Amino acid sequence: MKGVNRVNSSATVNGRSSSAGVNGSIQVRGLSRTFHTTVRRPGFTGALKSLVSPERVAKQAVSDVTFDVAPGELLALLGPNGAGKSTTIKMLTGILTPTAGEARVAGVVPYEERERNARNIGAVFGQRTQLWWDLPVRESFAILRDIYEVPAAEHRARLGEFDELLDLSSFWDTRVRHLSLGQRVRCDLAAALLHDPPVVFLDEPTIGMDVVVKEQVRGFLKHQVEERGRTVLLTTHDMTEVGRLAERVVLINHGRLILDGTLDEIRRTFGSTWQVRATLADPHTPVEPLPGIALLRREGPQMVFGPDGEEAPTVHQALKRIIERYEVSDVALDEADLEDVMRAAYVQAGAV
């Protein structure tokens, strides 16, 4: 399956650029990572054999992955569990060296200049907290401020901004061990951005959170991308989040890049995603297929249209064309949600 690889762009950042104008682009070229693990043989004899002569196998976690993220863009890195998303993020954050290929994050090769890269990035890894368990949240923020050498006034201003968006002040004097998951992840997000990094990596940041907090986090991320011009690479299994936040997605499975394109492209690529049910004012009007739109069936006076081929329009374009062509008295849209689309994408990608 062929996706649309974007050429690296030095697009102007929306709004204010973060971190002293560092270009927050991400370039990934042929990135691969192989892990070597020991296979344990089954049974008692097998276990003994494994002790004497362990069997080593190579597992290709990421294989020849290439993509770009422009400054100020939010890209969703999607794929089923074990697809290689986290491994990719770990290579881009500099805590894992690739076996082959190259990556640049804000102009820095992360695994070669770990500390320089650390100043340019912020990261949240799911439910793993970087806050100090026994200390009030604000004390963790102060330690991080000191580590990243953030001036006091800047730190105060940024905390104020994050407080407005994430409502932190109601619990930031509480010790981390007493926070709820949602409160903790909000604090972790703030902690990851306190030093104003141009690039942010978020590995399943909203996992296990309730809908209200999820929405708050999404609003926060949107603000960081649109208003602060941060580049965000997000992995998630939450398709509402993808639909709400990402214009572009990269889909990987079995360590390989399957598709790099917009959500519309994914919808088009992975099967029928919409139906338009139009009730004609005159049921005797002869109905013919329109370009890219097939007449799927008739249900009395109701005609059911669906996409036809690769040139099929989006549901809204199709609706416009149908209304322009026929006089309709009633119309209804059925659009497969992104979850269904991604399920189809994962299944098809798995078969590649």
Next chain:
Amino acid sequence: MSVSAPRGWRAARVTPLGELHTPPRMTAALLRLTVQVVLVASLWRGLYAATGTTAGLTRDQAVTYAVLAVLATRIRELDQYSGRDTVQQHMHFGTIVYWYLRPLPPQRYYALRALGEQVYGLAWASAGYLICLAAGVVDPPTSAAVAGVFALSVLLGQWVQYYVMLVIDQLCFWTLRNGAAIMILIFAQNLLSGVYAPLWFFPDWFITLSRLLPFQATLSVPLSLYVGRIPVSDAAPELALQAAWVVALALFTRLLWRRAARRVISQGG
């Protein structure tokens, strides 16, 4: 914050601040120290009831040694576990990745944190020492020279202790868990450094074995200097040996840090 403060200095506050935010932990530490001091003082006084000098040590020397050894545990074993801040816990929860995601090398973070712990522990031990001194439980140093040499030896001893604990923590990068190693270490360290009993009470082969390991340098040497078991005139070689352990362990742990980092970046945390 002063301009000259080293970057990341607040890491030094992590463990002490965690304890200050948990009064029950402080109460428990205070209670433990009080009970232990009373018990060891009574024990050694009881043991000396029938004799004036044993293994070349007077009663007051033995009590002073034992009580100081108890107070020193406050510098040696601060609780990182409750704060989920041991290396083993970071490996277990996968949060060790954050140590490698900051512009502060993990070894510097570890050292700053340990420095804070030891300064905090020293404040406790010093307060305990002054109380015991005022109560007549321990003897004061016999001269200013003894006090000075003792202070220098304590500093070197704690430095060795820091590296020993670091080696055990670094083990986690290969074994993920170090619970068993820590239990063995704490027992061996307390035994071989003279926490349970001054080393002169042990057979010669044990003392020889103890000299081949770094543990004696952590506590037995400074306390022996304090109580006069090692005279100030013989202090130089002992201090030199402590310094040698510091250098050797510094080089060894530096090597381990490098290998640990390679291991993290080959396994991805």
